[in-house]
Amino acid sequence: MTDWSEVWLVVPVYNEGQVIEDVVRHARQTFPNIVCVDDGSRDDSAAGIKAGGAHLVQHPVNLGQGAAIQTGIEYARKQPGAEYFVTFDADGQHRVEDVLSMLERLRSEPLDIIVGTRFHGDTAHIPWIKRVVLKTVVMLSRRTRKLGLTDAHNGLRVFNRAVAEQINITLNGMGHASEIVEMIDHHKWRVAEEPVTILYTEYSMAKGQSLINGVNILFDTMLKSKAH
């Protein structure tokens, strides 16, 4: 099983010009199919994506990460032979090895979607403030607890075609992670978690989500469930 041509990596990109080419190039050594959604970047991200050898889909304006992921999935699911889909971060904090073990599991076990989790074994590599924020988000979400998820805001996810066809992210911003959890529950997708390692580089730390953003996510999620 060394042929990964039925796998599509979906990478939302926003102002990642510094690293995106290397991230794409590195991932391409394993996965031939990568679609990068340039979410209206103001830097040279698009050039990096092309140079790295990925498919480039460009939002004419900045919409947010949730919207970019949805665009990427819609592009990937139209491609012939696409069976497995991976959401992968552009800043190089995800490891290809983790994706491989998640894919093996998705193929061999009766699952629809596998979500990465940072909370396993020794969590000392996760900055403590992040740990507190992420744990709080999980604690506050009844659904996440019900599904037995420990890290709903992990950007690394692997899922099959059935999920890709049904997925419909409507929260354009950072609230999409909670929305995906909601969809897992609603569509009764069979879900499992896979321990992954996040590479907290200086670059990804500087770009990562702040505490303030956590408040935004909570607010968006709360209002959304009211609006239904």
Place this chain on the structure above:
Amino acid sequence: MLIQYILVVFSFAVLLLFLRKRGTTKSAASVKLAFMLFVVFGIYAVLRPGDVTVVAGWLGVGRGTDLLLYALVVVFTFTTLNAYLRFKELELRYARLARAIALRQAEPPVSAGQGPAGAERS
């Protein structure tokens, strides 16, 4: 009182503007009716403020002015929430429009090593 003239003239002006600008088939008839009732009530309240105080008394509110203030707060909250939801919906439509454009102009890699990647380009 002078203020009564000012408010009544203003009310009529608003009504005229509303009926002119949005009197097309677009805005719902119920909205138009509700708005006209609202203006009529407004004019009545301006001309006979005492009556509003009487109504306020029935409801256990001290003065008519207070009743109007409370009503205003409720209406304002409702309008704000409504605007927020409308805005969110609009944002979603906007995202879908941008997505459609983005997907149309997608660029597969030029030096695609694998066959199928470049083949599906329309």
